[in-house]
Amino acid sequence: MSTNNNQDHDVPKDHPRYESLKYRHDIIEGMKKLIVAEAGLIAHGRGECFDYMLGEKTSEIAKKAIKAAVALLFLAKNPIISVNGNTAALCPRKLVELSKITNAPLEINLFYRKKGRIEAIKKVLENAGAEKILGIDETTMVEIEEISSNRRNVDPNGIKIADVVFVPLEDGDRTEALKKIGKKIIAVDLNPISRTSLWADVTIVDNIVRTLPEMIKIATKLKNTKEKALKNIIETFDNKSNIQASLDAIIQYIKKQKEDAFKILKD
Ligand code: ATP
Numbered sequence: 001m002s003t004n005n006n007q008d009h010d011v012p013k014d015h016p017r018y019e020s021l022k023y024r025h026d027i028i029e030g031m032k033k034l035i036v037a038e039a040g041l042i043a044h045g046r047g048e049c050f051d052y053m054l055g056e057k058t059s060e061i062a063k064k065a066i067k068a069a070v071a072l073l074f075l076a077k078n079p080i081i082s083v084n085g086n087t088a089a090l091c092p093r094k095l096v097e098l099s100k101i102t103n104a105p106l107e108i109n110l111f112y113r114k115k116g117r118i119e120a121i122k123k124v125l126e127n128a129g130a131e132k133i134l135g136i137d138e139t140t141m142v143e144i145e146e147i148s149s150n151r152r153n154v155d156p157n158g159i160k161i162a163d164v165v166f167v168p169l170e171d172g173d174r175t176e177a178l179k180k181i182g183k184k185i186i187a188v189d190l191n192p193i194s195r196t197s198l199w200a201d202v203t204i205v206d207n208i209v210r211t212l213p214e215m216i217k218i219a220t221k222l223k224n225t226k227e228k229a230l231k232n233i234i235e236t237f238d239n240k241s242n243i244q245a246s247l248d249a250i251i252q253y254i255k256k257q258k259e260d261a262f263k264i265l266k267d
Pocket of ligand 1: 169207
């Protein structure tokens, strides 16, 4: 959900690309407020491109991954939701809601640690209702040696001890490193063949702005589900074939677009 008042930008609600333009606006505003890094704009553009090829909707394939992700969060002893700038700018309220329903704390973890960014992200999360945010106190942070980027600095009570890490919009290096030290990873990435997507245990190929509301919906349904049934959801989920199905969906969509475009061109 947008944090901004839609009057801030001039896109009329009936514009065919209203949603997409609104989120672009949120990302740009986020950058002005230091929430989003400059490179975050480019990452968003890459995401938009894949979203276009997925028909800009949450597929049944993504919904299967979402269900497995929620089951994994409920079964975790120490789940954590890692928050970066883009996610905080696009859907802070939904992050807070998911955190509350799954009992998975929010930890700010950034690739670009420009001065003032942590504070800006903390503020947007607090305004969205977050009561406790990890990854803020620089003096108590510990390192994960296997990660070479700034993302190595983590909260001792968060990512460090987590068994399941939810990493929306991630860079592949960290996913790989976190996997190597035994953590289970849930990724949300519109690119089904990014390194993050390929390394994660559960890969949700979808736009984070649609994934989070769907996760909250499923979490509300599964909240009181018995451990055995949750385990069964995970055991019957196959991430590899799910990624393959996402790729097939892109291929099918592009084929269909090609046919439709050809009809227009012929006219
Ligand atoms: P990797 O290192 O995993 O191969 P990368 O180098 O492409 O990935 P980044 O440059 O950090 O990683 O890009 C961020 C990723 O986030 C891209 O794969 C992009 O498709 C994805 N992405 C961007 N915006 C969204 C969004 N709103 N929802 C889901 N995924 C997104």
